[in-house]
Amino acid sequence: MTARMEQRFADVAAEGRPVLVTYFMGGDPDFDTSLAIMKALPKAGADVIELGVPFSDPMADGPAIQLAGQRALKGGQTLAKTLELARLFREGDKRTPIVLMGYYNPIYIYGVDRFLDDALKAGVDGLIVVDLPPEMDDELCIPALAKGISFIRLATPTTDDRRLPKVLENTSGFVYYVSMNGITGSALPDPSLIAGAVARIKAHTRLPVCVGFGVKTADHARVIGASADGVVVGTAIVNQIASSLTEEGRATDATVPGVEALVRGLAAGVRASRLAAAE
Amino acid sequence: MNQSPKLNSFRSGPDEDGRFGVFGGRFVAETLMPLILDLQDEWNEAKNDPAFKAELEKLGAHYIGRPSPLYFAERLTAELGGAKIYFKREELNHTGSHKINNCIGQILLARRMGKTRIIAETGAGQHGVASATVAARFGLPCVVYMGATDVERQAPNVFRMKLLGAEVKPVTAGNGTLKDAMNEALRDWVTNVESTYYLIGTAAGPHPYPEMVRDFQAVIGQEAKQQILEAEGRLPDLVIAAVGGGSNAIGIFHPFLDDESVKIVGVEAGGKGLDGDEHCASITAGSPGVLHGNRTYLLQDGDGQIKEGHSISAGLDYPGIGPEHAWLNDIGRVEYVPILDHEALEAFQTLTRLEGIIPALEPSHALAEVIKRAPKMGKDEIILMNLSGRGDKDIFTVGKILGMGQ
Ligand SMILES: Cc1ncc(COP(=O)(O)O)c(C=O)c1O
Numbered sequence: 001m002t003a004r005m006e007q008r009f010a011d012v013a014a015e016g017r018p019v020l021v022t023y024f025m026g027g028d029p030d031f032d033t034s035l036a037i038m039k040a041l042p043k044a045g046a047d048v049i050e051l052g053v054p055f056s057d058p059m060a061d062g063p064a065i066q067l068a069g070q071r072a073l074k075g076g077q078t079l080a081k082t083l084e085l086a087r088l089f090r091e092g093d094k095r096t097p098i099v100l101m102g103y104y105n106p107i108y109i110y111g112v113d114r115f116l117d118d119a120l121k122a123g124v125d126g127l128i129v130v131d132l133p134p135e136m137d138d139e140l141c142i143p144a145l146a147k148g149i150s151f152i153r154l155a156t157p158t159t160d161d162r163r164l165p166k167v168l169e170n171t172s173g174f175v176y177y178v179s180m181n182g183i184t185g186s187a188l189p190d191p192s193l194i195a196g197a198v199a200r201i202k203a204h205t206r207l208p209v210c211v212g213f214g215v216k217t218a219d220h221a222r223v224i225g226a227s228a229d230g231v232v233v234g235t236a237i238v239n240q241i242a243s244s245l246t247e248e249g250r251a252t253d254a255t256v257p258g259v260e261a262l263v264r265g266l267a268a269g270v271r272a273s274r275l276a277a278a279e
Numbered sequence: 280m281n282q283s284p285k286l287n288s289f290r291s292g293p294d295e296d297g298r299f300g301v302f303g304g305r306f307v308a309e310t311l312m313p314l315i316l317d318l319q320d321e322w323n324e325a326k327n328d329p330a331f332k333a334e335l336e337k338l339g340a341h342y343i344g345r346p347s348p349l350y351f352a353e354r355l356t357a358e359l360g361g362a363k364i365y366f367k368r369e370e371l372n373h374t375g376s377h378k379i380n381n382c383i384g385q386i387l388l389a390r391r392m393g394k395t396r397i398i399a400e401t402g403a404g405q406h407g408v409a410s411a412t413v414a415a416r417f418g419l420p421c422v423v424y425m426g427a428t429d430v431e432r433q434a435p436n437v438f439r440m441k442l443l444g445a446e447v448k449p450v451t452a453g454n455g456t457l458k459d460a461m462n463e464a465l466r467d468w469v470t471n472v473e474s475t476y477y478l479i480g481t482a483a484g485p486h487p488y489p490e491m492v493r494d495f496q497a498v499i500g501q502e503a504k505q506q507i508l509e510a511e512g513r514l515p516d517l518v519i520a521a522v523g524g525g526s527n528a529i530g531i532f533h534p535f536l537d538d539e540s541v542k543i544v545g546v547e548a549g550g551k552g553l554d555g556d557e558h559c560a561s562i563t564a565g566s567p568g569v570l571h572g573n574r575t576y577l578l579q580d581g582d583g584q585i586k587e588g589h590s591i592s593a594g595l596d597y598p599g600i601g602p603e604h605a606w607l608n609d610i611g612r613v614e615y616v617p618i619l620d621h622e623a624l625e626a627f628q629t630l631t632r633l634e635g636i637i638p639a640l641e642p643s644h645a646l647a648e649v650i651k652r653a654p655k656m657g658k659d660e661i662i663l664m665n666l667s668g669r670g671d672k673d674i675f676t677v678g679k680i681l682g683m684g685q
């Protein structure tokens with residue numbers, strides 16, 4: 001069920017602040033380090049975890065996440081191992097929702113039914129699959145919903161009012177608003193434009209709306225969080241991991257603490273955001 | 280009751296969702312989806328608009344140089360001692376390959392849609408050159424993404440693109456070949472979706488590209504059919520073309536698909552052999568998957584990660600294939616076979632010496648298959664091959680391999 005996701009959004013809303021969604025790439029730079037990162041995220045203040053599934057051809061990602069995927073693949077990461085990461089995390093944390101984010105082909109090759117069963121067993125709550133628009137809902141979205149896994153859709157600046165109902169139709173969990181036409185890691189656009197877009201989407205749905213792409217600092221999190229139900233931070237975390245690695249791309253003692261420190265700052269940002277809005 | 284198990288036509292695809300059987304579709308990010316739907320509407324309008332058709336034909340005749348000749352390869356036929364071999368001479372088109380047929384069509388669409396900037400991906404550089412050419416002709420800025428490996432091995436085409444005013448952006452991700460260039464072009468498109476038209480160079484990608492590119496290239500087969508009927512009074516027994524993404528092949532195949540007597544063969548890049556990873560035989564050695572907007576045969580590992588292919592020819596160096604080919608393979612209408620690098624290289628030299636035509640390395644693959652099959656066929660049989668491009672771009676690569684460099 002998506003109970004865990006609903007509960008988390010409800011709990012955070014009751015605190016009067018937006019949700020902090022943190023993305024990192026499963027297996028970057030190796031399995032054990034990424035498990036340690038995953039475990040550190042909620043402790044540092046992350047509310048929802050987006051677990052990246054590496055793909056050889058990440059068409060919607062900028063250089064930072066492309067490189068993270070390459071490091072993970074080089075380290076032997078697979079979809080099966082990413083599910084294993086989720087399962088090991090879930091043993092110690094029953095409450096933080098996990099959303100798998102990636103591209104369709106690895107899931108298609110794994111087999112949709114087998115994947116959904118294994119994901120459910122591993123404690124996965126939702127899926128974001130970049131290259132499955134509503135037109136392709138029969139592939140994965142409908143089967144996922146039938147099994148009780150949320151299918152979180154991306155809405156973008158090109159998703160106009162005419163199209164929005166179609167995009168929202170089978171969406172569950174939350175709506176992920178992509179702040180600009182572009183790839184991950186681009187610069188954050190004017191926050192007032194984003195606030196307008198969030199309001200537009202909220203007029204069509206009762207689901208929470210989280211904003212991602214371009215949110216990198218505590219200050220961004222604070223400003224965007226003033227109008228959105230949540231903020232998604234990805235590239236900043238991935239960059240933080242990359243900057244801590246050795247020249248050969250191995251983890252160091254600074255890798256996990258670096259992520260923790262960054263996320264603590266972002267968590268402070270979301271906690272300050274409604275205060276800012278109330279001012 | 281009509282219980283015929285046969286399809287009544289092999290030419291009716293795709294359906295309205297862009298599917299050829301289970302292949303094709305629209306697997307793209309949401310940002311691109313509204314644009315892809317717009318493109319589909321525009322294309323549906325354009326293809327029924329007599330003015331569009333007239334402009335296409337006019338540019339075809341006066342700018343590209345259509346119809347391209349059908350040529351009887353007399354000496355090659357005599358040498359092989361079997362079937363009569365005809366070439367559809369797409370290498371004589373303006374810019375030197377079939378790629379321009381599609382580019383002219385798509386730039387007219389881009390203009391109809393009010394787009395002000397063109398992007399393209401290229402492998403061999405032929406599509407890049409054709410895109411840069413039509414962009415110059417219609418006064419639009421053009422950015423071409425090209426794998427860094429290909430920038431090196433297709434240097435003459437890089438220079439041509441630059442002369443034509445295009446910006447060539449080398450892509451270093453992956454192996455630096457066509458698939459990486461396509462990823463980067465898609466990233467550009469997502470970022471500049473409002474202003475930019477993505478001019479895809481082959482019959483692949485999200486719907487409506489596979490259908491649209493096929494229809495722009497089908498002029499090859501339509502002309503060839505008429506020309507062979509004029510020359511021989513009958514249809515060919517065998518039609519052959521090389522398959523990268525599959526645009527020149529589907530262009531010559533499509534008008535013949537419903538002619539039962541015509542056997543059709545697509546030639547994939549067998550590289551250094553199908554045993555290892557150094558080939559690009561997506562159908563012969565791949566499996567169905569989803570990449571670049573469509574479901575089709577791909578070279579991939581057990582985790583669904585796409586492999587980097589290899590071919591001596593940059594234009595065939597793509598680990599996928601257009602979805603219509605995937606379907607034509609599965610229903611058994613077209614046979615797909617691999618040709619190795621060295622076989623293509625030998626065919627390249629044979630044609631050069633016997634007919635005085637320097638072919639591109641891509642159609643040299645088709646030619647190698649012709650060389651295998653013609654001697655086994657009767658002298659009264661006819662082979663039609665798509666000579667999709669000329670080899671000027673490849674002379675340095677070939678010269679280096681043959682030790683003919685300075
Ligand atoms: C001359 C020529 N033939 C064939 C190809 C392969 O592409 P397609 O399969 O789309 O015809 C290329 C691609 O660059 C080419 O330049």
